[in-house]
Amino acid sequence: MCESLKSEKGNKPFSFNTLELYQGGVMITTEEALNLVKKNVAKRNIVYHMLAVEAIMRSLAKHFGDDEHLWELTGLLHDIDYEKTESTPEKHGVVAEEILKGLVPDELIKAIKAHSFQYSHVKPETRMEKALIACDAVSGLLVACALVMPSKKLADVKVETVLKKFKDKDFARGASRKRILLCEEIGIPKEEFFEIALNGLKNVSKEIGL
Numbered sequence: 001m002c003e004s005l006k007s008e009k010g011n012k013p014f015s016f017n018t019l020e021l022y023q024g025g026v027m028i029t030t031e032e033a034l035n036l037v038k039k040n041v042a043k044r045n046i047v048y049h050m051l052a053v054e055a056i057m058r059s060l061a062k063h064f065g066d067d068e069h070l071w072e073l074t075g076l077l078h079d080i081d082y083e084k085t086e087s088t089p090e091k092h093g094v095v096a097e098e099i100l101k102g103l104v105p106d107e108l109i110k111a112i113k114a115h116s117f118q119y120s121h122v123k124p125e126t127r128m129e130k131a132l133i134a135c136d137a138v139s140g141l142l143v144a145c146a147l148v149m150p151s152k153k154l155a156d157v158k159v160e161t162v163l164k165k166f167k168d169k170d171f172a173r174g175a176s177r178k179r180i181l182l183c184e185e186i187g188i189p190k191e192e193f194f195e196i197a198l199n200g201l202k203n204v205s206k207e208i209g210l
């Protein structure tokens with residue numbers, strides 16, 4: 001847990017700008033979450049990746065009429081332990097829980113652990129848990145699509161471009177097609193998912209240098 005967010009008496013976070021009762025738990029603000037990310041993640045490309053997943057999750061929550069703040073923070077914080085677990089991937093998600101416990105609702109932490117289910121053995125079950133996995137994977141595909149544009153800009157990427165690149169198994173191989181297709185398990189055909197994700201990502205193109 002972030003030292004600066006601890007109170008003197010223990011793990012309870014400062015309450016001056018924290019929503020104390022958020023679905024029966026606590027929830028930090030977006031600004032506090034970003035500070036926590038910067039404290040735990042040094043590499044700019046990983047911070048950009050987390051900002052990208054935040055934007056796509058927000059776009060998807062809006063589509064579902066779901067809790068945008070909960071979903072965007074889940075995206076923003078999902079790889080907070082990435083650098084700390086690079087040499088111990090089996091702890092990916094577990095260390096995130098240690099950092100975030102008491103600062104965010106349990107369902108956010110469970111979604112983060114479920115996104116690294118191959119290590120945590122926490123099965124993705126809810127809509128938000130499956131969405132995080134699909135958004136994480138599609139962010140890599142969308143960024144790769146932007147980088148092969150002559151302009152290297154997201155603004156020039158169309159849904160048709162993404163569909164074409166999705167079918168090309170040798171393109172952006174790290175962006176798991178199987179994980180992306182979890183969108184269909186939460187009721188969104190991949191064409192529509194690409195449109196929602198692309199629009200969400202374009203909202204933060206400047207912040208992520210694309």
Ligand SMILES: [Fe+2]
Binds near residue numbers: 049078079136
């Ligand atoms: Fe990720």
